[in-house]
Amino acid sequence: MTNALTPAARASNIPPRILVIGGGYVGMFTAQRVLKHLKRGEATVTVVDPRPYMTYQPFLPEAAAGSIAPRNLVAPLRRVLKGPNAEVITGRVVSIDHGRNCATISPNTGEPYELSFDELVVAVGSVPRTLPIPGLAEHGIGFKQVEEAVSLRNHVIGQIDLADSIKDPALRRKALTFVFVGGGFAGVEAIAEIEDMARDVSKWYSNVEPEDMRWLLVEAADRILPEVGPELGVWTAEELRKRGIQVKMNTLLNSCVDHHVVLSDGTEMDASTVVWTAGVKPNPVVEHLGVPRGPKGHVDTRADLRVVGLDHVWAAGDCAQVPDLAKGPGNWCSPSAQHAVRQARRLADNIVSALRGKPVQDYVHKHVGSVAGLGIGKGVANVYGMKLRGWPAWLMHRAYHVSRVPTFNRKVRVCTDWLLAGFFRREAVSLASFENPREEFAVVAVPAALPKQAATAAIESGAGAQRGEKVATAGV
Ligand SMILES: Cc1cc2nc3c(=O)[nH]c(=O)nc-3n(C[C@H](O)[C@H](O)[C@H](O)COP(=O)(O)OP(=O)(O)OC[C@H]3O[C@@H](n4cnc5c(N)ncnc54)[C@H](O)[C@@H]3O)c2cc1C
Incomplete structure (x- = not known):
């Protein structure tokens, strides 16, 4: 592939602009690595994201459980992406004109404006895959953002506060019923961590016992946590059941109008809390970015991370369908942080190579396995074929994620949070009034x-x- 610089950039003295849409896993790590390679003035790296920070999503369950302070699982983009070649814009890219190499940016307040680019990276991630279930939009909450994790924690503790202070058995039952829909990573880790926290917190309440709470995990398939394999998935379901968490497989949420939950197996209950973690789909903004898309709406991407048919446009992460060369033809990389960070590395190196007229390389990575935390001292892991349960898996989960969370500063803060929670227990206070x-x-x-x-x-x-x-x- 030849030098990717546009004629306009080559003809002018203005450094070419690499425009990165999205400052999440792929966006932030790609920009950080490109900036490391670039000489002063060689190019400008502009990252656009509606949030001024990157969220380390695998720590959301621990933030919801109060083991990590929410601000310690986000990395401020302006602090991470510094230097004369870096630029961060807080706003959304709403459309792309590929003929003019121009993106339209809508800042969080004010009029939209245009920004030209020479190389474009599409890294807008995914959104929850929802269904038109009555009551879901009104009463459900997702679990992809730090705001949701904080709100959920405050809400759950708030419901325990409420149940402790009222006598009406039906209202108490409703307050203490927590339904999580979706038995993948996010759902299993979220229910396991939050139940563990609630059990811990209930020690401070005279009228609420752990047995008074009803925790329910609803999964449409016949297994949970496919990421760790069938054997450990079965083990995880058994472990959750031993803790009193009901796990219903082959079951759908049919409705949750007015907090009245109806499941496909006929079960009905009133629940104060419905958390939706039933999978993700590509961010719908890709429909407006003028890029080719695959059968499920992902950006159609080649193995070298260029978008099919567009030499100056790259894509990776949850929004892209990247061929999984390690698995063979017809397979695409799963939407995971594991692929996102490695794709970011390859993407950064390829963009710098393209800018300098050097050859680019294909992305190849063999999935190494997964780790999941299920509460303090509890976990499950399947890494390089090694299957771990309980404490060893939990230690591996923490060691792995602290090694991956961006910046040394954050690693120290996360370890300090864990240490303090270990000595003084987790805080048991709901700050719902912050909202x-x-x-x-x-x-x-x-x-x-x-x-x-x-x-x-x-x-x-x-x-x-x-x-x-x-x-x-x-x-x-
Ligand atoms: C609770 C939870 C736990 C998880 N645990 C694990 C785990 O243990 N292991 C694992 O491998 N994976 C895990 N994942 C998945 C992993 O976090 C994702 O696969 C990864 O974040 C994908 O990276 P990305 O860069 O594609 O998307 P993201 O990190 O989501 O980044 C997308 C960015 O694009 C921005 N954006 C959106 N629209 C626009 C726009 N119009 N303009 C500009 N910017 C925009 C968003 O604000 C966001 O910052 C977990 C996910 C969740 C939710």
Whole structure:
């Protein structure tokens, strides 16, 4: 492949721009490595993301369980991507004009504007794969973002607070019923870690025992945690059941209107909490990026991580279908951090090679296995064919992820969190009011002479920004 620089960039003295859409796993690690290779002024690396930070998603369950402070599992993009060649924009790329090599960026506030590029990286990741289930949009919550993990933790502890303070058995039962849909990595780790936390926390409540809580994992297939293989999947289901977590396989969520959960096997219950972790699909923004897509909507990508038919455009991670050369023809890489970080490395090296007119290489990686945390001292792992359960797996899970979380600073902070939680136990407090910080002030700030409706309106306007999330996690 020849030098990928556009004629415009070659003709001018302006350094070429490598525009990276998305500052997640692929986006941040690719930009970081390209910046490391570049000489001053050789190119500008611009990363655009609506969030000013990258989220280390495998730590979300531990953040929800209070073992890691939420701010320690995010890496601030401007701090990681520094130097004269780096640029970070907080906003969304909404469309691409490939004829003019221009991206339209919509900042979080203000008018959209255009930015030209010479090389483009599409790394917009995935979104939850949802179904039109009645009540899900109103009452469900996803588990892909740090905000969701924090909100879920506050909500679960808030429901325990509530159950401890009321007498009505039906309301108590509803408050203490937690349903998780989807038995992959995210669902299993989330329910296992949060149940472990709730059991721990219940020691501080005089009216709530662990047996009062109902934890239910619903999975459409006949197995859970396929990432660790069938044998360990069966073992994990048994371990969860021993802890009192109901695991229902071959079962679907049919409805959750008004927090009334109905399952395909006929089970019905009122539940304060419905967490949706039933798989992911490519971020729908790729439909507007003028790139070819595969049968399931992923960006159609070659093994060298170039987008099919577009020499200046690259893609990787959850939004792309990258041929899995280690598995053979017809296979694509799974949406996982394991592939995302390694694809980022290959992508960065290929872009720098392309800029310098050197040959690029194909991405090849043989999946090494998976580790999952199931609560403090509990885990499961299948790495290089080595199957571990319980403590050894949990230690491997922690050692592996702390070695992978970006920046030395974050590694130290995460280890410190673990150490402190080990000595002083996890905090058992719900800070749900963080989601609506103006409520109390708005009430006192309204002059006493105004009618009650004015005070209500003041609260409404202040709470507006958070209303979506509040409704999503609304209690009984
Ligand atoms: C709870 C949980 C646990 C997990 N655990 C594991 C694990 O143990 N092992 C493992 O291998 N994998 C795990 N994964 C999967 C792994 O985190 C993902 O595969 C990985 O994050 C994919 O990286 P990515 O860069 O493709 O997407 P992401 O990391 O999601 O990054 C996409 C970025 O694009 C940004 N973006 C979206 N739209 C736009 C736009 N229009 N313009 C600009 N930017 C945009 C987003 O804000 C985001 O920052 C887990 C996932 C979850 C949710």
